[in-house]
Amino acid sequence: MAGRRRVTIGIIGAGFVANVHVENYGKVHGVDLRVKGVASLRPERGKEFAARHDLPRVYPSVDDVLDDPEINLVDLCVPNYEHAPLIVRCAAARKAVICEKPLTGFFGDGEPMVGNRFGRAEMLAGALANADRALDALARAGVRLHYAENWVYGPNIQKAARLIARTGGAILRIAGEESHSGTHSDYARQWRYSGGGSLINKACHPLGAALHLKYEEGRRKYERPVRPARVVAAVARLTHTRGFLADQAKFIREGWVDSEDWASFFLTFDDDTVAQITASDIVLGGIQNILSVYGSQAVVHVNNVPNTSVVAYAPRDGLYGGEYIREKVETTAGWQFTSGDEDWMNGFPEELQDFCEAVADDREPLSGAMLARDVVAVTYGAYLSAEQGRAVDLRPHLR
Numbered sequence: 001m002a003g004r005r006r007v008t009i010g011i012i013g014a015g016f017v018a019n020v021h022v023e024n025y026g027k028v029h030g031v032d033l034r035v036k037g038v039a040s041l042r043p044e045r046g047k048e049f050a051a052r053h054d055l056p057r058v059y060p061s062v063d064d065v066l067d068d069p070e071i072n073l074v075d076l077c078v079p080n081y082e083h084a085p086l087i088v089r090c091a092a093a094r095k096a097v098i099c100e101k102p103l104t105g106f107f108g109d110g111e112p113m114v115g116n117r118f119g120r121a122e123m124l125a126g127a128l129a130n131a132d133r134a135l136d137a138l139a140r141a142g143v144r145l146h147y148a149e150n151w152v153y154g155p156n157i158q159k160a161a162r163l164i165a166r167t168g169g170a171i172l173r174i175a176g177e178e179s180h181s182g183t184h185s186d187y188a189r190q191w192r193y194s195g196g197g198s199l200i201n202k203a204c205h206p207l208g209a210a211l212h213l214k215y216e217e218g219r220r221k222y223e224r225p226v227r228p229a230r231v232v233a234a235v236a237r238l239t240h241t242r243g244f245l246a247d248q249a250k251f252i253r254e255g256w257v258d259s260e261d262w263a264s265f266f267l268t269f270d271d272d273t274v275a276q277i278t279a280s281d282i283v284l285g286g287i288q289n290i291l292s293v294y295g296s297q298a299v300v301h302v303n304n305v306p307n308t309s310v311v312a313y314a315p316r317d318g319l320y321g322g323e324y325i326r327e328k329v330e331t332t333a334g335w336q337f338t339s340g341d342e343d344w345m346n347g348f349p350e351e352l353q354d355f356c357e358a359v360a361d362d363r364e365p366l367s368g369a370m371l372a373r374d375v376v377a378v379t380y381g382a383y384l385s386a387e388q389g390r391a392v393d394l395r396p397h398l399r
């Protein structure tokens with residue numbers, strides 16, 4: 001560890017993803033790191049979180065985290081609308097930041113987005129303005145963004161990247177999907193907090209992996225990353241359709257206030273190759289995190305979740321007690337596609353390893369500002385395309 005800085009982390013938020021992060025910090029090795037404490041909007045939740053994970057401090061507020069001179073990395077595990085304003089505050093305190101996906105979005109005026117009060121062109125401009133405020137503040141302060149796109153780090157995605165790279169061929173087409181039967185989070189079903197629905201919250205994952213693979217291919221072949229160029233998209237609200245509403249029993253989560261629960265888009269890169277990305281909150285059977293890479297010299301299918309590494313059968317739900325089976329699976333009865341280590345498959349420990357090393361060694365993380373901003377540009381370009389029924393040229397919107 002000689003020459004490496006000590007990494008002292010303050011977590012903001014004590015919900016779903018904060019739990020994933022704190023558990024996976026425990027797997028980081030070779031870095032002198034300490035998770036010093038947590039600040040949460042609801043103090044009881046912060047206290048309970050700190051006690052459960054044996055953290056030394058519960059900070060009364062975000063300001064108390066930012067005022068702690070020992071903390072040099074702030075981990076933002078809060079809803080999307082809070083990401084950019086909190087990044088600006090972290091930058092003012094000269095703290096490096098981990099920001100969960102997505103970097104930011106367009107959140108309007110704090111009211112529900114009923115009646116199309118904002119056009120998608122205004123949203124695209126607004127989301128990118130939020131992104132640039134956050135990224136410019138970090139750049140001015142000389143601290144880095146660590147963009148928590150865990151798919152970039154998944155060992156299966158990294159294996160696909162190495163296989164394709166070794167063939168020397170081109171990536172011609174990528175097809176990816178993240179879907180399940182509905183978000184656990186109330187705020188994620190409301191545009192003013194989330195900046196959209198399935199498209200912003202789920203498609204960002206396969207999109208992030210696809211962009212990363214094309215950046216790397218470009219760096220190998222052309223000494224510059226291949227970037228996104230055009231997008232054509234469609235979105236739908238399938239839990240609002242007559243057929244769905246007529247069902248007596250509902251297994252798919254409802255309650256989407258003003259955003260989509262399905263989205264699909266075609267992305268063309270600036271080397272004229274393509275990606276097809278789908279995301280939805282209407283798929284039963286547990287989470288699906290899948291990506292296929294069609295190269296000119298090889299094809300690689302990545303089954304992050306589900307896969308057949310551990311297949312288990314039980315005749316009734318509940319027989320496994322509290323043993324974890326799979327994210328968002330509706331029942332544990334029947335054949336189950338579980339996993340020895342779902343966090344590892346999803347790339348969480350590898351992501352935090354890279355982020356902690358990047359801070360300790362004062363270097364760029366693998367997943368950083370360019371990926372975070374490109375995801376915002378493609379996402380809101382896709383919303384604009386879905387509204388207008390035409391392809392959207394992304395190039396004027398990139399940096």
Ligand SMILES: NC(=O)c1ccc[n+]([C@@H]2O[C@H](COP(=O)([O-])OP(=O)(O)OC[C@H]3O[C@@H](n4cnc5c(N)ncnc54)[C@H](O)[C@@H]3O)[C@@H](O)[C@H]2O)c1
Pocket residue numbers: 012013014015016017018039040041042045062077078079080082100101102148150185201
């Ligand atoms: N990478 C992934 O696979 C993944 C999975 C789930 C969520 N996420 C992302 O993580 C983020 C959080 O989602 P979640 O599911 O954990 O949400 P959540 O609702 O479970 O938890 C959010 C937490 O943030 C706290 N909070 C909100 N505003 C705060 C503030 N100003 N100061 C302090 N605490 C505050 C809330 O009290 C709560 O504890 C979102 O951006 C989401 O997109 C990523």
